[in-house]
Amino acid sequence: MNLFQLRAFDAVAREGSFTRAAARLFISQPAVTGHIKALEERYQITLLRRTARRVELTEEGTKLAAITRAMFGLAEEAQAMLEANRQLLTGRLEVAADGPHMVMPMLASLRVRYPGITVNLRLGNAQETLAALLSEHADVAVLTEVEPRKGLHLQGLSESRICALVPAGHPWAQQSKGVPLKALDQVIMVLREPSSITRRTFDEACIQARVNPRVLLELDSREAVTEAVAAELGVGVVSSVEVSHDPRVAAVPIIGEGLVNRHMIGCMERRRDLRLIQAFFGLAPVG
Structure with missing residues (x-):
């Protein structure tokens, strides 16, 4: 099954026009026509009736359109969710700290700047906090007197x-x-x-x-x-x-x-470029 062909059919079914479908998909109208023609030929089925003035769905086309609308609708929902995360409109950050006094002002700043972000904070002693970070049960951690080690990114506070x-x-x-x-x-x-x-x-x-x-x-x-x-x-x-x-x-x-x-904020080196982790580091007071 060719998803490009299904995507082209879904766009035509939604827009009722090859021209508008092409604009929706940012491709040429002949490309849309070619995808749908290939789909119909492969499965020996007529999905659309083309007239001089409009495009109509056949009975089989109506059934397929219900499926593709649900399928690509979920894909669009996934894209919207991921985009919201990228823009820090939503998301979840796991934070560990070896005490509340330094991390709370940082979380307050995060809430003001990114109110849609949910934070789960776990407090523990120094060993528990470092262990949570190294085991990736925490995305970021506020730590005290941690020695540099391979794979760990640290920034002084x-x-x-x-x-x-x-x-x-x-x-x-x-x-x-x-x-x-x-x-x-x-x-x-x-x-x-x-x-x-x-x-x-x-x-x-x-x-x-x-x-x-x-x-x-x-x-x-x-x-x-x-x-x-x-x-x-x-x-x-x-x-x-x-x-x-x-x-x-x-x-x-x-x-x-x-x-x-010395107090510092840390994350795993390979995750330091994640948008949400970068945002948290950016809000931390540097000392």
């Missing part, structure tokens, strides 16, 4: 600093310029689990500076650390991009080497 989280009444709460890392030696602390990026950066800085805090609690979420600090169980650490507006606690920069984290 910004940097954040590790801060001490203390109760609002703590003497350090008013030290806006920060506290030296050495001041945390032997201080009782409540920290995230060792796999946390913030915890890992803090631990590495402490090792380099020969600072030994006393870790009383290890907790599995930022919220738990905030509650523990508010309850005066110890001093916590938090990234400067994750500071909450909780009046019970205060975040104070820690002064020292190695207390900075």
Whole structure:
């Protein structure tokens, strides 16, 4: 079955004219005539009655026209859907992030610019977020301290600093310029689990500076650390991009080497030219 022949027949059936059908298909009128003639000859069937003034469908032509109208109508729907995606009028973007604080403003910008795009956001720790991207369960990901690797495209976003989280009444709460890392030696602390990026950066800085805090609690979420600090169980650490507006606690920069984290947005290298992924990268603040 020749789809070009069927497409020509469908155009004539819709337009009722060889001339208009040719214009619809952007081909010449003789080409339309040739396609339909070949179709009729191959199947030994008369589909159209040609008169000097008009073109009419035969009974068999009417039956075929119902089929081709449905068939090419679906093709046109598919084309419209794909075109809408290309123009970012519709579409779905799978996003992963290792925290909500940096990704939410980006999603807000995406919504303003492309209101027809649906976003599915999955939040997890650093390892889960990277795994979601590498397994292609996420189209793009907002990541922290990821090393370059083959097949992964990364773009820098910004940097954040590790801060001490203390109760609002703590003497350090008013030290806006920060506290030296050495001041945390032997201080009782409540920290995230060792796999946390913030915890890992803090631990590495402490090792380099020969600072030994006393870790009383290890907790599995930022919220738990905030509650523990508010309850005066110890001093916590938090990234400067994750500071909450909780009046019970205060975040104070820690002064020292190695207390900075790099944040970035990533996608698989082979997918970086996809229109929707490019749009998301384009909206991301570059730092």
